[in-house]
Amino acid sequence: MSCPADPRTRHRRRLLTAVTAAGAALVVASCAAQAPAPPAPAPTGPAYGTRLQPELEQLARDLLVTGAVVQVRSGELGDWTTTIGTRTFRGGEPVQVGDHIRIGSVTKTWTGTVVLQLVDEGRLRLDDPVSAYRPDVPNGQAITIEQLLTMRSGLGNYTTSPEINERMDADPGAAFDPEELIAIGLAEPTGFPPGEGYSYSNTNTVLLGRIVEQLTGNPLETEIERRVLVPLGLTASSFPARTSSALPDPRANGYTYGTNVETAETNVLSPEKQEAARAGTLAPLDVTTSNPSWAWSAGAGISTAEDLVTYVQALVGGGLLTEGMQQARIESVRPIDPAAPELGYGLALARFGPFYGHTGELPGYNTFAGHDPERGNTVVVWASLAPSPDGRAPAVEMARAIIGELSGSGG
Template sequence: MRSRTITTIATGGLLLAMVGLSACTGQPAPAPTSTSSDVPSDAAESPTMGPIDEAALTALFEQKAAEYGQPGAVMLLRSPAGEITATYGVTSPGGSTPVSVDDHIRIGSNTKTWTGTVILQLVQEGRIALDDPVSTYRPDVPNGDDITIEQLLMMRSGLANYTETYELNAGLDADPQRVWQPEELLAMGLALPPDFAPGEGYHYSNTNTVLLGLIAEQLDGKPLAQIYQDRLFTPLGLTETSFPALDDSSLPAPYSDGYYWWTNVGTLGSSKLPPDLLAGAEDGSFSPTDGTLDNPSWAWSAGAGISTAGDLADWVEALGGKGGTLLSPELQQERLDSAVPTDPDDPSSAAYGWNIARFGAFYGHSGELPGYNSFMGYDPTDDATLVVWANLAPAANGQGPAAEIAKALIMSLY
């Protein structure tokens, strides 16, 4: 995820390595903070949720939030036994306003699941095909005759990640309120040498999802925000979920502030703070930066979305197939089956598919923008939903706090 911004996105994308991937939005995909090897292989293959001890689960959540130095965090768990929610801390470092389950946050790369779903709906309508070459819709894309729509969804196009560039990260540091246009984001990615030939590898690249967002607008003839609203938010009743205009850096009330360490350029090589700053973060002599109202337009269709824990839970349940309202049963199953190991030589590596991740028994994604990290997952076998978010991201040690908290909770539950 390279830069904080990159890190964000990448994390999003592969963060749940926890079980497998991280999912965020701002940065390029860094190496996962944890791997599926953290989960016993038998549990990863056929996990079954055990009895839920609410007090113990809440205590573990609070312990991990403190361990990762979070000012505030939220947990929501749904199962056939009911719903459990828990909150930890406050909306800002040293503040006094408690976080709330109803707080709005920036969800980073979880936004990618919206974009992928819209594309699949267009596939279902016969307006685009997964094996269509990208050049059909964007003749300006290098290797576009050989890159398919499916490869964009799978992060296997070879297109380089624009959020890993010095240009973007320096621009974000210089002017956090800058309004970035989707076309200039795409241009940054297309100007870089490809990472590999189409279909010959895997690299979590936000360029893929920005390109898909532009294609969705082209085909549907509407702004992306309206497409999301018409196709996803309204049908599912996601009244607390939104996709801001490019020049809108506000958050709906109530919301949690979001903080991050150091600068985007400073963390371009690694999200982990260097030793001197890490020591300062630990002893309180070095303070994080408030990124709450930084403009998220640089993430656009790859990570600029806003939501709440409750709406994320509703969304990831629909994403995982509960209720069957987004895609046909056949296409939905194909989407779940599309999540395959990102390393063909390691079956236990993170699994990624058509803008959907699989970690253990859960399908979903994770997301990160400077200041916010979130995880959402749905287990269709046990009908269990888990959402976690945290408001100081990445953590000083470079990890995605919400994803790491979620990993600990899942290990406990299963």
């Protein structure tokens, strides 16, 4: 279940993932060539977890995932946590629930929350034209803050640029300036007149990050820290400075089988590379400490499964915005494809069936964080490989299986 986005390019999916194409609508552990992880403990807990465990372990094998963590919170059916695989490729140390990972586009909801708080404070309005803050945006007088948040501005996506991909491959530690990213994005062709379509573009969110800095006079990391992370007690989460490529310990290393350039058009690797990966003759690239500044406000965040559970419950259930703004955020979610009305996107918030939240993918990590406000169920999954050689998003595939089980489960 990748974000509601154009599935033709890796970057439109890997940094965005929040709602998939209809065939993978709702929403890992070593690969066949890895040394076997320590045997899993005898299953305990709710019956749905016992049923899901072998299915998730098989998915992990099929998708060649190194490690994964699953957390489900359900007052109705009981809580369940499981871990699969190891912290490093062919390693022997199992992943842990408290391991740090990069959360990709879940970061967009942090940035979006800060923007909506500024709206609550009367410091900007959703119907303000972007040109009031960024005169350099083409047709900016016709693009609103709301359209940036809802991915309906029509602006191009800078992460499809060959320039970005080549530089990321040549220098994984490169620190990108947000203004450089914006300039590349604004030079891309627009997709449609503002408000007349939907196209997932990271340019939208980087613009919003810079507008936050303009209005507050503070670095975005400062505003995210004091407005989102500290109020919720998310002590294991952070929005790193652009110059930092560190991932705190404890951590799960992140892996990918394809370079940025060779997967620029599709996440699916060649049949030869897929076969080599399955046979164990092609090892994945360790991208744990690649600098995420190219994603900045759209995807550079760091967190843990436990923090994400707390966060997505507040994101969907309230606690960070005024009651009126929270309701407006939920109601803003609209279908992105008439053929798949269960998939939607709104004010930096995605919907997949009854679950609201977001997904995230950047090289090495795939995350799903969703909460069902009606049944009170919360699902958080991360995987330390992204994407799979066959193009699938591992955490999304696992979350889809979990949500399907919860939907039909009696316990």
